[in-house]
Amino acid sequence: MNHPMVKTLIAICAVFVISIFIVLAGINKVISLEESVKSSWAQVENVLQRRYDLIPNYVETVKGYAKHEKDVFVTVTQARSKVGNASSVKEKIDSNTDLSSALARLLVVVEQYPQLKADQNFQMLQYELAGTENRIAVERRRYNESVKELNSYIRRIPGRFYAKIMGIGPRPYFEVKDEAKEAPKVSF
Secondary structure (H helix, E strand, O other), X not given: OOHHHHHHHHHHHHHHHHHHHHHHHHHHHHHHHHHHHHHHHHHHHHHHHHHHHHHHHHHHHHHHHOOOOXXXXXXXXXXXXXXXXXXXXXXXXXXXXXXXXXXXXXXXXXXXXXXXXXXXXXXXHHHHHHHHHXXXXXXXXXXHHHHHHHHHHHHOOOHHHHHHHHOOOOOOOOOOOHHHHOOOOOXX
């Protein structure tokens, strides 16, 4: 064997092995980022389910005091139904944004009934719902951070190639619709 030829062969093998490790590291990173997004979304769904479960009790309590506010209750019920029927992440984001808007309108109704706000059961439900809304905000922020990290990585090179190899695409952010950004108007 020729000594320079062996050195060249070893160098080629070393470059090949290093290249394989680089590709595997990139693939592992894109997989880790995707799993982070999935985990963050699971937490969002967890707190959204909590809110979904609290809403019927909240609505029934308010109904007892505000019988003539039927359109608000219908809107909340329809929005909650859309949440229950959503299947994709995008549908869940959109339907939960609609539900947040409907709940804001329900809170406007609550403001018009001081005797309701004094009710012990209602206060407990309102406290639970407010805590859940705070949890949703925290988990939505964490989800959006994970999405940002994944989406940024797969838009850049070499992440774009690794994502394509694994069939991983960009994920949607959990954003609030423009109409939900406006504060509800309270009038007596």
